[in-house]
Amino acid sequence: MxxxxxxxxxxxxxxxxxxxxxxxxxxxxxxxxxxxxxxxxxxxxxxxxxxxxxxxxxxxxxxxxxxxxxxxxxxxxxxxxxxxxxxxxxxxxxxxxxxxxxxxxxxxxxxxxxxxxxxxxxxxxxxxxxxxxxxxxxxxxxxxxxxxxxxxxxxxxVGGGHFAKMVHNGIEYGMMQAFGEGFATMVKSDLVEDPAAVMSSWRDGSVVQSWLLDLLAIAFKSDPTLKSMPPVANESGEAKWMIEAALELGVPTPATAAALYARQTSRGGADDILRVVSTMRAQFGGHVTKIDEIATH
Structure with a gap:
């Protein structure tokens, strides 16, 4: 052709x-x-x-x-x-x-x-x-x-192809967020010495094995801690569209919504929100969070 x-x-x-x-x-x-x-x-x-x-x-x-x-x-x-x-x-x-x-x-x-x-x-x-x-x-x-x-x-x-791809990308958001949260939890624990090795081991025999996990394992080989990657993730729109469509259809999508909000927060969009929260905590309870305290945790 x-x-x-x-x-x-x-x-x-x-x-x-x-x-x-x-x-x-x-x-x-x-x-x-x-x-x-x-x-x-x-x-x-x-x-x-x-x-x-x-x-x-x-x-x-x-x-x-x-x-x-x-x-x-x-x-x-x-x-x-x-x-x-x-x-x-x-x-x-x-x-x-x-x-x-x-x-x-x-x-x-x-x-x-x-x-x-x-x-x-x-x-x-x-x-x-x-x-x-x-x-x-x-x-x-x-x-x-x-x-x-x-x-x-x-x-x-017509429209069905892009609707399906929108849902596909929403699922992708949730899967990547779950892998990220699992990695972060193991990093904070004293019981897991090598989170990268653990997650790479899931590529075979595990119910969470996937191509996304394969790609993550490739990245781990050159940077097991992922410190070279900036903690920022952009969003291209599909997850937002999926959530809007799901709301119109009466379908709850908490995992996709949480993944979307996590990406938006990573871009600094929540800074002013958190300043308001910190201000109110200080006013009603005397809870003062200092920048140098955050850096030590």
Whole structure:
């Protein structure tokens, strides 16, 4: 098949290489002239593809995705298809599909997981769209997915792919937070001499074995204490969206919410909150916390 790939960053660039390695022709475009792009504009990309065209958008969610799809809408023809493989919010997908439908342009959304390792391991793909569109693009999905029977699913209609990826990332938040809390608890204990060795031992035979734990074990080899890593973790939005969606659906998500708040706290967002708490404790009980006392604990 032919595929137009828009966005050749850490994810899109590796995905394009994996697709090409499977024997498909990839026409790549990125705004950066220093990328591995094969064309210098969206217009050139569309011109280089044979109808019906298949274009995969792999750019940051929000304005970048909106503007790219809007520009493609003016360049593509009826029967062509756009796949949004970025981390767009699922509510954006219905809007994109509705705007493209009068032009006869098909639309699918695809949540992609695999990170920088996906080029070799394959990517987990969660697709939203019609069965017919899914089947027409299946060769590309098969090229991207891991070997074997898993790693690819038609999650539901348009929006279903990004909704599933949103939930996937919320679960990821909770899992990483749990591993972090377990490590921190062992570090504080006098009964565990090497927390890194303990957690690495869980990679085999344990019910908590996972690829996330495998990656953590790799990091432990070069830094068993993880002191070289800053104690700050950003959040990209998916867990927040999941919590909002869960609230609307009446589903409690305390683990995901706690993991999200922990990340926000790590970025200093809670400093003013804690100053207020410390001030009130000092007022009603004379509890004064000094900075040098914190440093010794």
């Amino acid at each position: 032919q595929l137009g790939m828009i966005g050749l960053g850490r994810m899109g660039g590796n995905m394009a290489k994996r697709i090409a390695a499977a024997g498909h022709e990839v026409v790549g475009y990125d705004r950066s002239p220093e990328s591995d792009r094969t064309v210098a504009s969206l217009k050139e990309l569309v011109a280089a593809l044979k109808a019906p065209r298949l274009v995969w958008v792999m750019v940051p969610a929000g304005e970048a995705t909106d503007s790219t799809i809007n520009e493609l809408a003016e360049l593509l023809q009826p029967g062509d298809m756009i796949i949004d493989g970025g981390n767009s919010r699922y509510t954006d997908d219905a809007r994109h599909a509705a705007e493209l439908e009068p032009k006869g342009i098909h639309f699918m959304d695809c949540g992609v997981s695999g990170g920088v390792w996906g080029i070799d391991r394959g990517y987990a793909l969660m697709v939203g769209g019609s069965q017919g569109d899914f089947e027409s693009a299946r060769p590309i999905f098969e090229a991207l997915k891991p070997e074997g029977d898993s790693g690819l699913v038609l999650a539901g209609p």
